[in-house]
Amino acid sequence: IQLTQSPSSLSASVGDRVTITCRASQGISSYLAWYQQKPGKAPKLLIYAASTLQSGVPSRFSGSGSGTDFTLTISSLQPEDFATYYCQQLNSYPPITFGQGTRLEIK
Amino acid sequence: EVQLVESGGGLVQPGGSLRLSCAASGFTFSSYEMNWVRQAPGKGLEWVSYISSSGSTIYYADSVKGRFTISRDNAKNSLYLQMNSLRAEDTAVYYCARFNLAANDYWGQGTLVTVSS
Numbered sequence: 001i002q003l004t005q006s007p008s009s010l011s012a013s014v015g016d017r018v019t020i021t022c023r024a025s026q027g028i029s030s031y032l033a034w035y036q037q038k039p040g041k042a043p044k045l046l047i048y049a050a051s052t053l054q055s056g057v058p059s060r061f062s063g064s065g066s067g068t069d070f071t072l073t074i075s076s077l078q079p080e081d082f083a084t085y086y087c088q089q090l091n092s093y094p095p096i097t098f099g100q101g102t103r104l105e106i107k
Numbered sequence: 108e109v110q111l112v113e114s115g116g117g118l119v120q121p122g123g124s125l126r127l128s129c130a131a132s133g134f135t136f137s138s139y140e141m142n143w144v145r146q147a148p149g150k151g152l153e154w155v156s157y158i159s160s161s162g163s164t165i166y167y168a169d170s171v172k173g174r175f176t177i178s179r180d181n182a183k184n185s186l187y188l189q190m191n192s193l194r195a196e197d198t199a200v201y202y203c204a205r206f207n208l209a210a211n212d213y214w215g216q217g218t219l220v221t222v223s224s
Binding site: 094 | 144151152153154166168202208210211212213214216217
């Protein structure tokens with residue numbers, strides 16, 4: 001199963017609402033997770049089961065979708081949110097697959 | 108506090124071998140499935156291998172199948188990745204990650220493997 005994220009990169013300002021899309025090549029029910037990664041750091045789990053917020057993650061992050069189309073939304077960008085975001089499918093494995101990443105930069 | 112600490116990375120020549128370790132603490136290691144995930148310099152995340160909580164079920168990415176071996180020692184709270192016949196394209200930061208809630212909820216800090224002559 002291939003995951004395609006869009007856009008690959010994105011420039012936005014603090015306070016903006018941002019949406020990142022992840023499309024699966026076949027249906028994966030709700031077995032999708034979202035991660036945030038900052039340079040030189042390990043990925044951090046944000047969302048699992050497509051829409052469940054991981055404990056400790058700010059509520060400005062939300063996820064939605066099922067089947068093949070999923071979105072990660074940040075309702076009001078904060079300075080610490082500028083990072084790279086990855087989706088991951090765990091419906092059908094092996095292999096476990098990741099999207100190619102979306103780099104979120106400061107405008 | 109959940110902690111995963113990788114070790115064993117370094118510089119190795121093409122065709123060589125390396126064994127990575129991941130020391131787990133702060134949770135009941137024997138109850139959780141585990142993964143190895145890698146990231147080549149400047150690239151995205153690539154899943155490498157999965158092992159069930161008992162070690163009875165193991166999966167590999169096609170790119171490492173036949174060369175890498177995942178294992179665990181639940182008595183020592185440790186996860187391993189034996190890497191043989193290393194290639195330049197195996198150069199990456201290798202992360203161990205706990206598998207929970209249909210996601211990887213905790214990750215180690217990573218260990219860098221460089222394959223070069």
